[in-house]
Amino acid sequence: MSLLELKEVTKTYKSGKLAVNKVSFNLNNGECLGLVGESGCGKSTLARCIMRVENIDKGSIVFNGEAMEKLSERRLHHYRKKIQIVFQNPSSALNPKLKIKDSLIDPYDQYRQSLNLRHFSFHSKEQFILQLLDAVELPSELADRYPHELSGGQRQRITIARAISIEPELIVLDEPTASLDVLSQKAVLNLLTDLRKTLDLSYLFISHDLAAVNQMSQRTLVMKSGEVVDQFNEYNLFSNDRHIYTKKLISIF
Numbered sequence: 001m002s003l004l005e006l007k008e009v010t011k012t013y014k015s016g017k018l019a020v021n022k023v024s025f026n027l028n029n030g031e032c033l034g035l036v037g038e039s040g041c042g043k044s045t046l047a048r049c050i051m052r053v054e055n056i057d058k059g060s061i062v063f064n065g066e067a068m069e070k071l072s073e074r075r076l077h078h079y080r081k082k083i084q085i086v087f088q089n090p091s092s093a094l095n096p097k098l099k100i101k102d103s104l105i106d107p108y109d110q111y112r113q114s115l116n117l118r119h120f121s122f123h124s125k126e127q128f129i130l131q132l133l134d135a136v137e138l139p140s141e142l143a144d145r146y147p148h149e150l151s152g153g154q155r156q157r158i159t160i161a162r163a164i165s166i167e168p169e170l171i172v173l174d175e176p177t178a179s180l181d182v183l184s185q186k187a188v189l190n191l192l193t194d195l196r197k198t199l200d201l202s203y204l205f206i207s208h209d210l211a212a213v214n215q216m217s218q219r220t221l222v223m224k225s226g227e228v229v230d231q232f233n234e235y236n237l238f239s240n241d242r243h244i245y246t247k248k249l250i251s252i253f
């Protein structure tokens with residue numbers, strides 16, 4: 001069943017730049033859908049439209065059967081709880097003045113009235129934080145540190161822990177490993193794959209790294225100049241039918 005459905009989504013910035021042009025796709029429950037394309041092709045704009053940080057000009061974004069552009073403020077709050085985002089740079093996503101434990105509890109505090117947790121349980125703040133750190137394979141002593149006292153890979157695990165803390169249905173991963181070294185990249189991708197299975201998550205995995213996208217995703221969309229120009233799965237990436245632009249991406253890796 002479709003969790004997220006985009007129908008001819010179009011976004012033009014005030015500058016006149018057409019960043020996303022009639023993009024349509026479905027993302028199924030439990031799926032990791034890849035979105036790959038070169039810098040500036042519109043991937044992050046599309047992510048921001050799905051998060052409703054940007055409004056779309058035309059088309060429709062349907063989540064769990066509801067068209068999000070028509071949602072009231074109250075429904076929008078519910079929608080934001082169901083879709084979380086993890087960005088490329090964990091340093092800018094974490095408040096440098098907050099200890100890790102306070103950053104981790106923040107999404108829970110924001111949505112606590114309407115949460116119905118299935119995988120985590122909240123008996124005390126301390127116990128909840130420990131569960132989250134454990135889920136992202138970090139030691140408990142990090143709870144009392146500040147973000148600058150962690151490595152880049154550890155910081156990204158904290159932003160992932162924040163995203164999963166309120167048990168969303170979908171996580172938009174916007175280049176989640178781009179700022180990490182190769183070993184940390186691999187470890188974070190493995191962690192994300194495990195979490196998707198154990199927490200019944202779905203992902204939109206955005207990257208310019210074709211190898212990472214192909215490792216993570218069941219299907220991948222190829223975006224160029226604001227449009228989706230191709231789509232492949234793990235079996236037909238190297239088929240002759242691929243769009244000429246996909247072949248170019250393959251030749252780079």
Ligand SMILES: Nc1ncnc2c1ncn2[C@@H]1O[C@H](COP(=O)(O)OP(=O)(O)OP(=O)(O)O)[C@@H](O)[C@H]1O
Pocket residue numbers: 013014015017018019037038039040041042043044045046208
């Ligand atoms: N706020 C904005 N105002 C005007 N134009 C913008 C804005 N944000 C992005 N753009 C332009 O829209 C296009 C798509 O940008 P976007 O950031 O979505 O691309 P991207 O594929 O995510 O790139 P990258 O991989 O480098 O992050 C680019 O030409 C960019 O310059």
